[in-house]
Amino acid sequence: MTSYLEASARSRIRKLLDPNTFHEFLPPSERVISPHLGQLDAPVSFDDGIVIGSGLLQGRKVFAAAQEGEFMGGAVGEVHGAKLVGLFKRAMAEKVGAVILLAESGGVRLHEANAGLIAVSEVMRAVLETRAAGIPVIALIGGANGCFGGMGIVARCANVVVMSEEGRLAMSGPEVIETAAGVEEFDSRDRALVWRTTGGKHRYLLGDCQVIVPDSIDAFRNAAFDAMQFVDAAGAELTLDGLHAENAMLERRLANFGTRTDPVEIWSDLGIPAAPTLPMLDADAFRAVADSHRIGK
Amino acid sequence: MNWRELSSQLFPEGFDIVERDLFLSGTARAAGAEVTVIGTTEHAPIGVEIALAQAKAVLDTVDRHPGRPIVILVDTQGQRLRHRDEMLGINSYMAHLGKCIDFARCRGHKVIGLVYDQALSGGFITSGLLADACYALPDATIRVMGLPAMARITKVPEERLVELAKANPVFAPGAHNYFMMGGIEAVWESDLAANLARALETATSEDRRSSLGEERGGRRSAHRVMQAVVADAHARAA
Numbered sequence: 001m002t003s004y005l006e007a008s009a010r011s012r013i014r015k016l017l018d019p020n021t022f023h024e025f026l027p028p029s030e031r032v033i034s035p036h037l038g039q040l041d042a043p044v045s046f047d048d049g050i051v052i053g054s055g056l057l058q059g060r061k062v063f064a065a066a067q068e069g070e071f072m073g074g075a076v077g078e079v080h081g082a083k084l085v086g087l088f089k090r091a092m093a094e095k096v097g098a099v100i101l102l103a104e105s106g107g108v109r110l111h112e113a114n115a116g117l118i119a120v121s122e123v124m125r126a127v128l129e130t131r132a133a134g135i136p137v138i139a140l141i142g143g144a145n146g147c148f149g150g151m152g153i154v155a156r157c158a159n160v161v162v163m164s165e166e167g168r169l170a171m172s173g174p175e176v177i178e179t180a181a182g183v184e185e186f187d188s189r190d191r192a193l194v195w196r197t198t199g200g201k202h203r204y205l206l207g208d209c210q211v212i213v214p215d216s217i218d219a220f221r222n223a224a225f226d227a228m229q230f231v232d233a234a235g236a237e238l239t240l241d242g243l244h245a246e247n248a249m250l251e252r253r254l255a256n257f258g259t260r261t262d263p264v265e266i267w268s269d270l271g272i273p274a275a276p277t278l279p280m281l282d283a284d285a286f287r288a289v290a291d292s293h294r295i296g297k
Numbered sequence: 298m299n300w301r302e303l304s305s306q307l308f309p310e311g312f313d314i315v316e317r318d319l320f321l322s323g324t325a326r327a328a329g330a331e332v333t334v335i336g337t338t339e340h341a342p343i344g345v346e347i348a349l350a351q352a353k354a355v356l357d358t359v360d361r362h363p364g365r366p367i368v369i370l371v372d373t374q375g376q377r378l379r380h381r382d383e384m385l386g387i388n389s390y391m392a393h394l395g396k397c398i399d400f401a402r403c404r405g406h407k408v409i410g411l412v413y414d415q416a417l418s419g420g421f422i423t424s425g426l427l428a429d430a431c432y433a434l435p436d437a438t439i440r441v442m443g444l445p446a447m448a449r450i451t452k453v454p455e456e457r458l459v460e461l462a463k464a465n466p467v468f469a470p471g472a473h474n475y476f477m478m479g480g481i482e483a484v485w486e487s488d489l490a491a492n493l494a495r496a497l498e499t500a501t502s503e504d505r506r507s508s509l510g511e512e513r514g515g516r517r518s519a520h521r522v523m524q525a526v527v528a529d530a531h532a533r534a535a
Binding site for chain 1: 346352353359360376380383384385387389390391392393396399400403418422439450451453461466468469474475478480506516519521524527
């Protein structure tokens with residue numbers, strides 16, 4: 001069992017897809033690098049921190065993109081974002097079976113602030129356009145840097161979000177909130193609080209992620225394939241009914257949990273026995289408790 | 298400019314917009330037709346409530362007024378920075394708003410964004426930046442962060458960033474820089490009503506921002522990289 005958390009982006013993507021089927025677009029040998037980082041004397045990467053390409057998933061042709069957390073936390077710069085947008089455009093042209101997004105990112109790359117912000121909005125539109133073309137988009141989150149900022153929004157534009165317990169999904173990072181609003185608002189060094197608030201288990205219980213898996217590339221691989229099959233049957237595109245249902249779900253969440261201050265209170269509200277012990281459970285034990293109580297099952 | 302003054306210039310044929318908890322919603326007449334207006338004011342922090350309220354207003358327009366254009370008035374300091382918003386999954390609320398706007402556009406609603414005061418990161422990404430086209434007033438502040446904060450994070454001296462920003466719009470805030478990069482379609486210097494009428498007439502749902510950024514010289518790599526990824530596909534298909 002290979003850890004997803006510890007693997008590099010390129011290794012994740014190779015092991016996620018069928019053996020020896022991954023073909024990379026704009027690989028590092030083409031040296032498509034950021035035009036801005038050099039001006040700031042910041043290091044560049046020959047793939048700008050993202051690996052994109054095609055391959056087979058259980059025999060079906062898919063495209064995949066993996067963000068490399070080791071390079072600037074997977075943050076989205078001009079080239080990084082453009083590679084993603086290009087991949088989605090090409091996915092529509094080639095009518096592939098799905099696009100799998102192995103997201104690991106702090107969001108907009110602050111070194112390329114303005115270009116990164118526009119790029120993330122272009123990615124959002126490209127994701128939704130791809131779905132409108134009937135192609136499932138599946139987001140996988142299990143990297144050490146989590147999935148934050150604009151990429152936290154992009155992930156929730158996908159059809160299905162798959163997370164490991166170790167994965168984190170949110171908007172502003174705890175450090176950002178602590179800096180802006182004080183340590184009493186969000187203590188970024190309280191690891192348990194950070195995981196309770198942003199981690200895979202809480203997201204699964206709230207319905208922000210649809211599948212939770214152990215930290216293994218194989219588990220992500222199987223979940224990605226199942227998700228692709230599921231979306232194929234259900235339809236990839238946004239529908240008015242679907243948006244109304246999501247609107248109602250988010251409104252209920254606000255009404256039911258809007259006055260809570262800690263995720264444990266929400267878990268108790270959901271009827272989970274011994275809610276404070278939830279963070280200790282492994283993935284299987286957690287699901288045994290969580291599945292009958294989670295929202296959006 | 299406050300939203301009332303803005304609205305009287307933008308909608309001289311009349312408007313009926315209410316402000317509630319920094320959230321703006323209502324209707325107006327533009328170019329002889331009804332439009333839905335949503336937006337925020339006083340540099341609103343976008344928390345889960347405002348994101349959901351905007352989404353509802355968009356869905357309601359799709360439900361009850363098929364095809365009616367939507368105008369988004371942007372003035373935000375960005376997403377609300379609170380533990381509670383993160384606990385409740387603010388990214389899901391933002392994404393929901395983005396999906397509703399995108400869906401409206403797919404259903405044939407023209408969607409125009411206008412940054413009339415301030416636009417920052419998370420608050421902007423799922424509003425103005427998802428419109429068919431986003432415009433700005435000349436004095437609008439648009440940014441991810443200011444140069445002092447950027448200097449801290451990148452460890453590049455602020456004076457150097459100021460110098461670099463003269464030639465590279467990626468680094469510095471401002472409507473003009475976003476115009477150069479293609480993120481802002483045009484800056485409206487005067488006659489807002491006529492500009493809005495033209496925007497509604499010319500709106501297309503195709504995302505042209507990367508090619509605009511290339512044409513205008515403010516974002517030279519994005520379009521080329523997208524094309525390089527896609528072109529390979531065409532070569533293979535041929």
